[in-house]
Amino acid sequence: MSPSSHDRWQAEIDRRLQQGVELEFTLAQFAGVVGAQDSDTALQAFLDNLVASTAARRIDSYRCPVRGCDRVLPPGGQPTSCPYCHTDYLQEGCEVIAEHFYRLVGETSRDIRWVIVIHGMNSRAKWQEEFSWEIANRLSYSAPVLIYKYGWATIDVFTRWLHRRLARQMGERMRIAIRQAEKSDLPTAPDIIAHSFGTLLLSRVLADAEFADLKFGRIITAASIVRPDFDWDRLVAEGRVEAVLNHVGGQDGAVSYAQYAIPGAGPGGVAGYDAKTVLNVRTDTYPHSGFFIPENLRVLISREGLWHGFLTRPLAHFRPPGSFVPEARWRPAPLPARIPTRLLAYTVFCLLAPLSWFRRRLDP
Incomplete structure (x- = not known):
């Protein structure tokens, strides 16, 4: 067996494990994919070595010999009828x-069953419509998208009590949507994509004991203003969250300053999350809202895109370009550095609150 043959066969095994597809196959099927003969003793030895190393299992089965049927028969000894x-x-x-199958030891890919998307501050979230349209066009199955709109958030971000109110409203809407999904035979744990201030509201919902009954699938935070030390590990361990992708924009000039004006915020979308269960990925060219420029969004949710891969592939082998681990645990800025900016932000809130209320009455 030449090294190139072995490398080609191993690359095909790695591809299947990474994508969670075609994990079960016969010798002839695998040989056809890698351009080999099923009589190749080296290929047989390669597959036998996978079994010996417990990377694969060998399954003995039987196939119906009747022309036109040719189906694999149920397990349970040699059958006497079809x-x-x-x-x-x-x-x-x-x-x-008699026929032998090989089954790679790994997770199968998952479908995107339904998604809740949450926008950031001062946004009408046009990207959400783009996302919904692209999901509908790029996937080969139906994946309902709930576009959660809490309205424009401007000076609201400066006060913690408004955070709680907005998060409570969002949590109640999520609960209603999950109950409706259950009635429609959809999973009760939706996937989540959240941006900027929407990530902070999501973290409030996850930290609120009132919404401890809510469970979520895979979560993507983009341009996050959640604190890097948020306890994602506990949420994953408790089964509240399946997995988290923190997508960092390398040109994001806003996230670093969130903690100075927004109560409870932090630079998760720049520094990354400290949690061991989180996958932090940095795209150097993205500014704060660069994830949702239509051409970038189309790439992210394409079949080979980062978001599509995270939402569908087995994560044990998922290490996309740009993955990183924070070099040191994050610590918030000293309190004296945050007090003046917080006071200024609260003063702005008090001065502009009547105008904000009036604007909401005209443009809810």
């Missing part, structure tokens, strides 16, 4: 065909 074409092999004098 449950599909109802042929009695003893009566017809024919024998079943």
